[in-house]
Amino acid sequence: MERKLYQEYRNERVVHTNPKQKTCTTARKYITSNKITAPAVITVIKPSLIEDKFFLSQIGLWDYKYAVMNYKHFLPEILPVAS
Numbered sequence: 001m002e003r004k005l006y007q008e009y010r011n012e013r014v015v016h017t018n019p020k021q022k023t024c025t026t027a028r029k030y031i032t033s034n035k036i037t038a039p040a041v042i043t044v045i046k047p048s049l050i051e052d053k054f055f056l057s058q059i060g061l062w063d064y065k066y067a068v069m070n071y072k073h074f075l076p077e078i079l080p081v082a083s
Helices: 024-035 064-071
Strands: 001-006 012-017 040-045 053-056 059-062 079-082
Touching: 012 024, 012 059, 024 040, 024 053, 053 064, 059 064
Parallel strands: 012 040
Antiparallel strands: 001 079, 040 053, 053 059
16 A cells, blocks of 8 residues: 655755754754744755655654654544555
């Protein structure tokens, strides 16, 4: 069963420049400074060009893969869709 985001959401991309902080901290600071509201997907790009995705829901910031796999915690923001 495929899952997708139910609502229209913001998809933001951020460059991770501080190697001393975690990518989730970079995402949180970006969300705070740009006043982004849920639901949104934040993609943090590391200098090695690896991308970490986070899902901002009404209940907090989560790893994107975790949010999709555990979609029942995030209803109605993520709903199962028949493929």
